[in-house]
Structure formats: C-alpha cells, structure tokens
Ligand SMILES: Nc1nc2c(ncn2[C@@H]2O[C@H](COP(=O)(O)OP(=O)(O)OP(=O)(O)O)[C@@H](O)[C@H]2O)c(=O)[nH]1
C-alpha cells in the first residue's frame with residue numbers, strides 16, 4: 001500500500017475530467033522592496049476543497065515550457081522553519097529559481113503528504129521512537145502518501161500551462177501530472193538540502209519512495 005485514499009478517486013488518463021477557472025489574480029511583491037512582482041492566483045471549480053494557490057512569477061510564457069514547482073504545504077517547515085524536513089529550503093529555492101526566469105509555484109494544501117497537520121505531528125512522535133516517516137504513517141493507519149496531483153493538473157490547465165519543466169525529485173509528481181494531461185518536457189532536481197536534522201528523513205524518501213536524492217553514505221551527513 002503506497003498511494004492510497006486519494007481524495008480525487010482513481011486517476012484517469014489525459015485531460016483532467018474536471019476543469020477549473022481562474023477566480024482572481026492578485027498582484028503581490030515577494031520578499032520586500034525589490035523582490036519579484038508576483039501574482040497569486042485563485043480558482044473556481046477545483047476537484048477538491050483545498051484552497052490551492054498558484055504563485056506566478058514574472059516572465060511566464062505559457063506557450064513555451066515554464067519552470068513549475070508543485071509544493072506541498074508544510075506549515076512546520078515552510079512557515080516555522082522546522083529542520084525536520086527540507087520543505088522550507090526547497091520552497092525558498094523554488095521561489096528564487098523560478099523568480100529568476102519566470103514560471104509558477106503551485107502551493108498545494110496537502111499538509112503531511114495529504115494526511116493533515118495533526119496526524120503529521122503524531123507521526124513525528126512515532127519517528128522519535130525510531131520508525132521512519134513512511135512506517136509512522138502506516139502505524140497511524142494511513143498510506144505512505146495521500147497526495148493526488150490531479151488538482152495541480154487542473155490548475156495548470158486553467159493557467160494555460162500544459163507544457164512544463166518541473167522542479168522536483170519526486171517521480172510520483174511527474175507520473176501523475178503526465179497521467180492528467182500535462183506534458184512534462186523536463187524534470188529538474190532541487191538541490192539536496194541535507195542537514196544532520198533531516199538526514200534520516202531524506203534517506204527514507206530516497207530509499208522508500210524513489211526520490212532522486214544523491215545522498216552521501218550514511219553517517220557522513
Ligand atoms: N506524513 C508526513 N508528512 C510529512 C513528514 N515530513 C514532511 N511531510 C510532508 O511532506 C510533504 C513534502 O513532501 P516530501 O516527501 O518532503 O517531498 P516532495 O514534495 O514529495 O518532493 P519534492 O518535489 O522533491 O520536494 C509536505 O506536505 C510535508 O508536510 C512526515 O514525517 N510525515
């Protein structure tokens with residue numbers, strides 16, 4: 001049981017069966033004066049109730065293949081700076097790289113790989129007892145990963161971004177986007193944000209979920 005209980009139901013092929021429309025496109029400036037002028041885009045008609053957001057960075061050329069990241073919400077890492085995971089540094093890296101050439105960060109409300117914040121924190125306690133991130137999910141009665149990226153495909157269709165270069169180390173994001181009609185023409189890895197705090201977490205992602213993370217041999221982090 002690796003990918004179970006996706007809120008969107010079974011995956012289909014080609015164009016997503018449901019379409020969404022842009023609801024609003026709101027200008028913001030990121031990171032203070034001089035930071036990139038971005039647009040935060042909201043949607044009507046998404047296939048799940050999450051308030052998923054697209055952050056469009058300048059220079060977007062939807063007709064080409066813009067650089068895109070699907071970033072799953074991680075309140076502890078993204079907002080509070082927790083070092084248990086690599087989410088905060090990955091988000092900063094994505095905003096920097098995509099801001100430099102134009103593209104989009106889709107901020108997906110998929111906290112805890114889709115199980116939610118409280119269960120993720122329960123899983124952290126189990127991890128402190130020695131199990132890895134995936135076995136902790138299973139001990140709590142969840143699958144390894146509950147994320148359904150159909151919603152991201154629907155958002156990209158609504159934005160007219162159906163050919164993308166994707167910034168990720170996670171092969172499941174690539175596979176699911178393609179299943180849902182997005183032409184992923186290139187996959188670019190993120191940097192490896194390895195610290196002594198997140199070394200076991202990154203190793204589990206590489207070994208258990210096939211993330212492309214070139215890690216040094218155990219014990220040398
Ligand atoms: N259930 C669970 N979720 C976690 C844990 N640590 C981080 N997360 C969540 O994992 C999600 C990020 O997924 P990752 O597996 O780190 O990376 P990814 O997004 O699949 O892959 P990349 O695109 O390469 O970053 C966020 O929603 C985090 O809240 C954990 O220990 N348990």
Ligand SMILES: [Zn+2]
Nearest residue numbers: 074077085087
């Ligand atoms: Zn995180």
